[in-house]
Amino acid sequence: MYIVTAQQMRDLDQYTIEQLGIPAMSLMESAGKAIAEEVIAWCGGQQEEQADVPRGRALTNEGGIRSDERVIPDRSRQHWLVLVGKGNNGGDGLVAVRYLMDAGIAVTLLYAQDPQELTGHAAAQRDAAHRSGIAYRVWSEEWNLHAETEEGNKQESGINHTASGSKQAEHNQHPWSNYTGIIDALLGTGSKGEPREPYASIIRSANISGKPIIAADIPSGLNADTGEVAENCIQAQVTVCLAFLKQGLTQYPGATAAGEVVVRSIGIPRSTAKQAGLRAHLITDDVLRDVLQIDTSRARAIDGHKGTYGHVMVIGGSMKMSGAGLMASRSALRIGSGLVSWALPEQLMKHMVGHVPELMMIPASEDPDGQWKADTAQTIVEQTAKADVLAIGPGLGRFEDDNEWLRTLWEETQQPLVLDADGLNILSEAEGLSRWPRRQADTVLTPHPGEMARLAGVSTADIQRDRIGIARDFASKHGVVLVLKGARTIVASPQGDIFVNTTGHPGMATGGSGDVLTGVISGLMAQGLSGLQAAAFGVHLHGHAGEEAARKRTGNPASLLAGDIIESL
Numbered sequence: 426m427y428i429v430t431a432q433q434m435r436d437l438d439q440y441t442i443e444q445l446g447i448p449a450m451s452l453m454e455s456a457g458k459a460i461a462e463e464v465i466a467w468c469g470g471q472q473e474e475q476a477d478v479p480r481g482r483a484l485t486n487e488g489g490i491r492s493d494e495r496v497i498p499d500r501s502r503q504h505w506l507v508l509v510g511k512g513n514n515g516g517d518g519l520v521a522v523r524y525l526m527d528a529g530i531a532v533t534l535l536y537a538q539d540p541q542e543l544t545g546h547a548a549a550q551r552d553a554a555h556r557s558g559i560a561y562r563v564w565s566e567e568w569n570l571h572a573e574t575e576e577g578n579k580q581e582s583g584i585n586h587t588a589s590g591s592k593q594a595e596h597n598q599h600p601w602s603n604y605t606g607i608i609d610a611l612l613g614t615g616s617k618g619e620p621r622e623p624y625a626s627i628i629r630s631a632n633i634s635g636k637p638i639i640a641a642d643i644p645s646g647l648n649a650d651t652g653e654v655a656e657n658c659i660q661a662q663v664t665v666c667l668a669f670l671k672q673g674l675t676q677y678p679g680a681t682a683a684g685e686v687v688v689r690s691i692g693i694p695r696s697t698a699k700q701a702g703l704r705a706h707l708i709t710d711d712v713l714r715d716v717l718q719i720d721t722s723r724a725r726a727i728d729g730h731k732g733t734y735g736h737v738m739v740i741g742g743s744m745k746m747s748g749a750g751l752m753a754s755r756s757a758l759r760i761g762s763g764l765v766s767w768a769l770p771e772q773l774m775k776h777m778v779g780h781v782p783e784l785m786m787i788p789a790s791e792d793p794d795g796q797w798k799a800d801t802a803q804t805i806v807e808q809t810a811k812a813d814v815l816a817i818g819p820g821l822g823r824f825e826d827d828n829e830w831l832r833t834l835w836e837e838t839q840q841p842l843v844l845d846a847d848g849l850n851i852l853s854e855a856e857g858l859s860r861w862p863r864r865q866a867d868t869v870l871t872p873h874p875g876e877m878a879r880l881a882g883v884s885t886a887d888i889q890r891d892r893i894g895i896a897r898d899f900a901s902k903h904g905v906v907l908v909l910k911g912a913r914t915i916v917a918s919p920q921g922d923i924f925v926n927t928t929g930h931p932g933m934a935t936g937g938s939g940d941v942l943t944g945v946i947s948g949l950m951a952q953g954l955s956g957l958q959a960a961a962f963g964v965h966l967h968g969h970a971g972e973e974a975a976r977k978r979t980g981n982p983a984s985l986l987a988g989d990i991i992e993s994l
């Protein structure tokens with residue numbers, strides 16, 4: 426599934442209209458119809474939940490004649506308020522009301538501004554809606570809801586509300602209380618910056634009203650590119666995203682504001698995205714297979730042997746962080762690497778013997794405290810000769826002249842490399858990435874937002890503000906595959922490709938989870954995948970394993986341990 430920026434969406438829109446000759450009005454018609462269909466489906470789902478009617482009753486099928494006439498029991502109880510902005514997002518809402526009315530759902534338009542201010546296609550849709558007899562209001566102070574009435578609204582939220590108490594009764598006289606749901610068609614991809622008045626007040630009041638909100642294209646107040654939310658941003662139950670998935674819907678906090686995201690086609694051919702050379706995707710099974718050309722079955726050859734599946738060398742672990750190296754090594758084995766060696770301080774090795782019998786260990790540092798020393802660099806380079814992939818960093822710790830140590834490994838090894846944890850922290854120091862030569866082999870960096878901030882020389886908040894943009898720029902600038910971890914992990918390639926992961930579980934926010942990912946990615950690279958393939962497939966599998974591990978635990982998901990993830994790989 427392609428992911429687009431607002432500008433890319435505008436370009437595709439323009440191409441479709443000007444080059445393919447599909448009229449803009451027909452795109453808007455399809456957009457509004459898709460939004461209405463999702464509202465109808467949502468209302469149907471709610472009714473079914475209440476009436477305990479099985480899902481799937483949306484299409485009538487009588488005597489072999491199928492119709493999209495919806496079966497919503499007791500439609501008369503539905504009354505949706507459609508918030509209309511003055512751009513084309515508002516135009517989509519103006520189309521949707523006609524289809525909702527046709528489905529027997531009562532609708533009222535609430536314009537943010539004088540409807541006469543609408544222009545172009547939106548104005549034409551306004552006229553069609555008004556001629557169809559749809560009632561409308563224009564925003565005024567009487568609609569303003571203030572936070573102090575929020576409590577009353579929380580009690581009131583939902584479709585079947587029964588008022589009780591004087592505060593509630595008073596609140597029910599408020600204009601918002603007449604409606605069962607809200608469509609947000611205020612601002613779409615054409616909005617810039619914080620919503621101005623009266624949009625900000627409308628958004629705030631709609632949120633406070635406690636009514637379910639379905640957003641057209643994006644929640645108003647969301648930055649469609651970065652996922653940042655304005656101080657006043659619609660908090661939707663569902664977002665009906667039009668044509669292509671907008672980048673900002675994939676990243677937090679935007680993903681929370683959007684609720685469930687449904688991407689609906691509006692007649693812009695999918696092939697236009699490929700022709701336009703778009704390179705950002707959500708990681709799905711199709712994308713892994715068709716875009717990244719990965720055999721996701723991970724089938725083993727009948728005549729394969731351990732040498733067929735590669736040899737990972739993990740370089741890390743120290744007395745204070747012994748488990749990190751162990752978990753990375755164990756994960757590399759679990760994901761199917763034929764052989765795994767772990768280079769570690771000799772002192773530590775004595776304690777590790779027997780923990781993972783399948784693992785080979787290389788005593789690399791003679792430091793009596795079980796720490797790494799810079800003079801091990803050459804020995805390690807020699808030892809790596811037999812490995813296919815190197816994984817440097819899990820549990821490594823910091824030590825004197827570690828920058829020189831890492832630079833030697835960086836320059837004098839020819840194998841693909843995965844760099845994590847303190848490996849990244851070493852890299853982010855003065856004598857680091859910007860001054861080091863590019864490696865010929867694939868190099869994958871796997872920072873969490875804090876490590877990314879140190880690598881990029883900005884704050885963690887800066888990173889989180891535009892994760893996709895930062896990952897894309899960094900990977901291109903430094904010629905590395907970058908895995909920016911956190912919910913909705915991003916994989917960026919040196920060529921500008923972006924892959925966004927959706928698998929995972931909040932319980933994975935636990936120590937060691939990153940070490941497991943390092944093992945998974947390096948283990949996949951050992952089996953022949955490129956750095957980009959392994960990173961995208963690795964984050965996907967790692968997330969799935971986390972979900973599976975959480976499912977297996979009977980207690981609170983907060984009890985998930987990184988070791989549980991390994992066992993679910």
Ligand SMILES: NC(=O)C1=CN([C@@H]2O[C@H](COP(=O)(O)OP(=O)(O)OC[C@H]3O[C@@H](n4cnc5c(N)ncnc54)[C@H](O)[C@@H]3O)[C@@H](O)[C@H]2O)[C@H](O)CC1
Nearest residue numbers: 438452453512513514612613614615616617619620621642
């Ligand atoms: N995918 C498509 O190609 C299609 C998209 N459609 C819908 O159109 C919007 C984009 O429409 P556009 O007219 O470009 O912009 P908006 O409706 O989002 O809003 C522009 C409108 O709002 C004013 N404005 C801008 N920033 C602010 C602000 N911070 N506060 C207040 N007002 C603001 C600006 O001056 C304009 O007047 C897309 O999202 C889809 O919903 C088509 O309907 C079908 C084809």
Ligand SMILES: [K+]
Nearest residue numbers: 609612643645
């Ligand atoms: K919107």
